[in-house]
Amino acid sequence: MIPIENFLILSSLLFAMGLYGVLARRSAILILMSIELMLAAVSINFIAFATYLDGEAFSGLVFALFVITVAAAEVGLALGIVLRLFRERRTAYVDAADSLKW
């Protein structure tokens, strides 16, 4: 079998890409996409650990399933809030959300 480090490196690369996306994007929808990418990376991590650990490790696989569900719910929720921002400011760029400072 290929060593587990390969999977962990893959998931960390994906996580880093997602994190970069969150930090560098102006559009709220792209930020949400990057959060999804981060959650996908976490799922890979869980499944990798579940497969490579000794013993009956179902928990990691079940965890990955629930992470997918939670990610879907989170994005649905966040899109609703972004929609509200869009209706108020006519733009989906988060720079428009600037009335609350310090």
Added chain:
Amino acid sequence: MTDLLGNDLNLQYELLGPEIALVITAALVLFADAFRRELKIGQSAIPAISILGLVVALLLSLLWIDENKDFARLVTIDNFTTFFRVLFIAVTVVVIIGSHEYIERRVSHLGEFYSLLLLSTVGAMLMAGARDLLTAYLAIEVMSFSLYILVSLAKSDTRSGEASLKYVLLGGVASAMLLYGLSFLYGVGGSTQYTEIAAALSDGTSTLELPLLLGLALIIAGLGFKASAVPFHMWTPDAYEGAPIPITAYLSATSKAATFALLLRWFAGPLLPAIDSWQWMISVLAVLTMVIGNLVALQQSNIKRLLAYSSIGQVGFMLMAIVTISDQTGSALLLHLSGYIITNLAVFMGVIAFYNRTGREEIVAFRGLAQTNPYLALVITAGLFSLAGMPLLAGFLTKFILFQSVVSGGYTWLVVTALLASTVSLYYYLQVIRQMYMYQPEGDASRWRLSPTGYLATGAMLVGVVWVGVYAAPFYTAADRAIAPLFT
């Protein structure tokens, strides 16, 4: 009933009675509001149903005092869980009673508001009771998702949508980081159960140092966000300012308490063997939070934002107890948490009553409150003095016990910083009190009274603040009994 591995599953659903009752109440409230015209019920039936459900849940959770059972190895029902269940239910009851006029006037979507508030309480209760990483994570998300929406429900207030946007985006990132850390903890510990992770970590597999360290850092980052620790606190002032005031009160109370319940469960349970790795991380966090939270509060002009930074400062004090975690510091933390919640609710209920009358949130708007409504000024003053740590009030006693236990844990320098920060905080609390007592009221100077429910909520909290300050013994024994299951 056995699970797939042949182990015995304890499936007493009565153990989850409070959560089930609250979920059913939330559904009832949601549908009662949706069918309001068909059922011909008034608007005030909705909070009434919620309070009824909360009382039922409270009675159900009192059934399990001094028990130690678990539900399907997912949720532990012990004194710790019961303590937090009662606390969360009480917070929600007080928030609903004290703010139902505000909610009727200034919150859109009444039924959704109440049902989400109830569901958020369910999430918080499960956070305190979880014994499995998956249950804990799902509970965190249940509580947080409800709060994301609740923050956005202020009617015709553009700050609300913006606050909710910032909260949800940052919260999503923090959740993802927490989850990544949990995946490493799972990998190192070999299981998602707290007890099995603790056993695996204390056996000492030194080849897994790096993943554990990484996991710890990520978990602390994720939980630091939820607890509003610096440098993960930037969402807090905006969310507190933009949210409807009852939700600000709820955020400052239950959200923080649930996160600390989770912190206690995790750092006294599965992560305790790794204490050398995370102790310094959390002490740095505690110092930064205390210092920056209190310093930035000095410049605030909006009362909600001021209270946001004040609660960030309080989180710094509470994080000290996690650094020197033991049954003594744990019970001091629980006592301080209860005192802090009662005090914060007292101030917030006062602010809600003030807002109902004047519609203003700036500190300068409080001018002359001592003349127009001396009772309200007294409540707010008592709350602020208690937060600052004046004797005879809750804040002094709980802070004293907390600082004393941290010193006996060996971290005197943390307590010195805390004392300095506490002195600084006195300044900005006094600012508000000065406005109320030292200035003439602007504009309308006639006396006004609170509504009956306003008197009830503020009165109960005022009594609580003084009671904990003067005779804290019952609370202290409750905290002792609550923390005991974590350290047996």
Added chain:
Amino acid sequence: MLPTDQLFSDYVPVLIASIAGFILVISALIGSRLLAPFSEEREKGTTYECGMLPLRRASTNVGNRFYLYGILFIIFDVEAVFIFPWVLTFVGVGPLAYWTMVTFVAILGLGLAYAWKKGALQWR
């Protein structure tokens, strides 16, 4: 076989699938660029409004309906994701698994009833 040979043969299908995906997408993009009519004059690209200059942007009241439908689809799709593994394994577990799934679907059905009552399912 050497370990690297086995690695190679395990993952060659993945490589082929990704190359096929690339070719598909790039050919669609290149095709549209090559075959679409393109006029040199700028005026031909503006919105047609009976020969006059356009008064304002075409207002797109896209928002609500599409989002609601999309979100309801996602929720029930994820519910199906939970139902698939349950279907494969619930027979061996017994009546508990059955009633748990019934409760789960009932809760989501309540959500659907709420969306229905609130008018989210109306197209207009």
